[in-house]
Amino acid sequence: SAVISQKPSRDICQRGTSLTIQCQVDSQVTMMFWYRQQPGQSLTLIATANQGSEATYESGFVIDKFPISRPNLTFSTLTVSNMSPEDSSIYLCSVTGVEGTAYNEQFFGPGTRLTVL
């Protein structure tokens, strides 16, 4: 599998501000994704981060709220914009296409725990 790191690991933010979360992989991967896990809930896909083009967002998620970048095959960022307490969640990046693994085997980073006051 790949080693996936996320920064920051946690943060406490004020309402109305924005936070950018970074995801770094130690090898080139095919796909990168961003998920959210709200308290007591399952994981929900926010978007697929596309290298060199705009991310593909799932229903209920929009670019203005969650801008995503993926400048290369090992790095992506997710910004949570104009935060409200409802954005308090764990945000996770994941990857597929790790060398030596099946295409659909998806590996996750450690997550970023965000609390919005």
Added chain:
Amino acid sequence: DQQVKQNSPSLSVQEGRISILNCDYTNSMFDYFLWYKKYPAEGPTFLISISSIKDKNEDGRFTVFLNKSAKHLSLHIVPSQPGDSAVYFCAASNNQGGKLIFGQGTELSVKP
């Protein structure tokens, strides 16, 4: 619309016995299924997967069974160990870009 369901929010098992975690799905287009284990404050860890062309996949203490006609899969852990205590998520994919749909999770507690 919950396409992947884990109807048991929790399961308690004695050390050394078998743990069976269940998962049901509704979308017949799903063709790849995965199980993840998650500890608090960590990201999910990939455990085992199965393609829809198989009905069983085994890796050490972990075996996943797939019943396509019933749209049901299960994860068996034998023998269960206290270190297996975690939340287990099943996930499904229809091979369209790797997008995963997750169940709600089952919290497994293995008691010594």
